[in-house]
Amino acid sequence: MSENNCCPPPGNETACCAPPAPAAxxxxxxxxxxxxxxxxxxxxPGYKLWSFVCGWLDSSAGKxxxxxxxxTAADVIGRWQMxxxxxxxxxxxxxxxxxxGTPSGDSPVLVTANYKMTFDxxxxxxxxxxxxxxxxxxxxxxxxCAAGKGTFGTDEILRQLQMSxxxxxxxHRTLILPQLGAPGVAAHKVSKASGFKVIYGPVRSNDxxxxxxxxxKVTPEMRRVTFSxxxxxxLTPVELVSMWQHVLWSILALFILGGIGPQIFSFSAxxxxxxxxxxxxxxxxxxxxxxxxxLLPWLPGRAFAIKGASAGLAVGLLGVLLFNESLNxxxxxxxITTVSAVSSWCAMNFTGSSTFTSPSxxxxxxxxxxxxxxxxxxxxxxxxxxxxx
Amino acid sequence: MPSLRxxxxxxxxxxxxxxxxxxxxxxxxxxxxxxxxxxxxxLLANRDACIxxxxxxxxxxVDALTVKAGVGxxxxxxxxxxxxxxxxxxxxxxx
Numbered sequence: 001m002s003e004n005n006c007c008p009p010p011g012n013e014t015a016c017c018a019p020p021a022p023a024a025x026x027x028x029x030x031x032x033x034x035x036x037x038x039x040x041x042x043x044x045p046g047y048k049l050w051s052f053v054c055g056w057l058d059s060s061a062g063k064x065x066x067x068x069x070x071x072t073a074a075d076v077i078g079r080w081q082m083x084x085x086x087x088x089x090x091x092x093x094x095x096x097x098x099x100x101g102t103p104s105g106d107s108p109v110l111v112t113a114n115y116k117m118t119f120d121x122x123x124x125x126x127x128x129x130x131x132x133x134x135x136x137x138x139x140x141x142x143x144x145c146a147a148g149k150g151t152f153g154t155d156e157i158l159r160q161l162q163m164s165x166x167x168x169x170x171x172h173r174t175l176i177l178p179q180l181g182a183p184g185v186a187a188h189k190v191s192k193a194s195g196f197k198v199i200y201g202p203v204r205s206n207d208x209x210x211x212x213x214x215x216x217k218v219t220p221e222m223r224r225v226t227f228s229x230x231x232x233x234x235l236t237p238v239e240l241v242s243m244w245q246h247v248l249w250s251i252l253a254l255f256i257l258g259g260i261g262p263q264i265f266s267f268s269a270x271x272x273x274x275x276x277x278x279x280x281x282x283x284x285x286x287x288x289x290x291x292x293x294x295l296l297p298w299l300p301g302r303a304f305a306i307k308g309a310s311a312g313l314a315v316g317l318l319g320v321l322l323f324n325e326s327l328n329x330x331x332x333x334x335x336i337t338t339v340s341a342v343s344s345w346c347a348m349n350f351t352g353s354s355t356f357t358s359p360s361x362x363x364x365x366x367x368x369x370x371x372x373x374x375x376x377x378x379x380x381x382x383x384x385x386x387x388x389x
Numbered sequence: 390m391p392s393l394r395x396x397x398x399x400x401x402x403x404x405x406x407x408x409x410x411x412x413x414x415x416x417x418x419x420x421x422x423x424x425x426x427x428x429x430x431x432l433l434a435n436r437d438a439c440i441x442x443x444x445x446x447x448x449x450x451v452d453a454l455t456v457k458a459g460v461g462x463x464x465x466x467x468x469x470x471x472x473x474x475x476x477x478x479x480x481x482x483x484x
Contacts, residue, residue, distance in 0.1 A: 148458070182444035187448050203420060223420065349464060359441050362466060
């Protein structure tokens with residue numbers, strides 16, 4: 001992408017080279033109408049300023065961008081697009097040092113990732129605070145995933161500390177990290193190499209206000225990751241989007257296979273039989289990728305594949321009830337087995353988006369259930385093909 | 390709402406009680422309350438809640454904890470089986 005090739009001119013590390021942003025408007029930080037915005041980088045040929053920059057702070061490390069703490073409609077739309085995987089590659093901001101409010105040398109330093117969704121949520125939750133925000137280069141990935149990969153890590157923190165010249169700007173030597181950065185960061189190693197003490201703040205940025213107000217005190221609830229209904233709901237698009245190509249190829253294949261019959265190949269059969277198979281497949285997909293995530297705590301079994309198979313079985317039986325007259329016994333069996341298998345498979349894939357499964361557990365359930373899923377799909381597929389004759 | 394629990398007795402988390410100095414870092418960084426600190430030692434209060442994220446092992450200053458932290462998404466594990474390499478997040482790019 002273009003932003004990777006564009007380097008700030010030497011000596012002007014705070015200029016952000018960003019992909020084209022919406023027409024940069026003055027962002028108000030409260031009651032004033034935001035005069036005096038858009039200086040420095042916006043005037044340079046070839047540069048365009050992110051709309052969240054609403055001023056500049058002079059420091060011994062140069063001009064630090066001050067960022068707005070109110071999100072705009074464009075930010076909200078952007079977040080929705082990210083949930084659906086649209087424009088994913090462009091959704092990062094320049095790493096480095098940013099200012100929230102009007103921080104001084106004594107203000108706290110928060111560390112975060114350069115994924116714009118993360119950045120937006122943190123600055124929104126830091127409204128009415130003065131703080132420094134050190135943004136790590138996590139390649140546009142959120143804190144927790146980046147920590148797992150190591151990009152939100154000890155080495156990157158040390159690198160950004162050095163590049164941003166933060167030690168010159170502040171009087172203290174404390175960094176506040178999001179707790180979910182911990183898988184990638186060894187606090188004692190950061191401390192030894194830089195002299196900076198690492199404090200792990202709350203999991204959720206919307207607890208930052210309480211945390212800072214109460215003198216950096218963390219309650220046990222702030223340290224726990226949950227997986228509520230809403231949290232599960234917003235993740236359902238991720239699974240659907242990741243499968244869309246497989247879905248399209250499967251639809252094509254099912255229409256073609258549907259035409260196979262006593263007359264070798266019949267287009268009308270391809271349409272009706274293929275269409276029915278596609279409907280069954282989609283029912284399985286939606287059951288496993290949407291219904292199972294939503295009903296997760298109430299479905300039987302610990303393994304997601306079992307929850308998916310149970311829900312799929314229920315949906316398959318419902319289909320049999322609804323379409324009783326038009327199904328012979330082969331199609332009935334096909335419907336039940338394939339919807340269960342597809343639902344089980346899709347539900348199993350949701351483990352990757354969930355917050356309470358372990359890789360060891362996922363691998364175990366995969367080894368145990370994939371053979372059953374494949375067998376069920378084969379039985380169903382053969383029954384369906386046979387029912388044409 | 391029943392609490393969300395996953396498979397039992399599968400995780401690779403191990404605590405070496407002899408090495409532990411009870412600093413409390415593991416309890417601080419764990420997102421699922423696996424550890425409690427009693428006296429000068431950490432205890433595995435809820436081992437089955439572990440998601441093998443690796444935060445505790447990485448932040449233990451005396452290396453008292455080991456865990457095989459990895460990628461938990463099914464498609465990454467499958468491509469790991471097929472290619473013979475460790476599963477990584479780079480398959481789907483949907484992180």
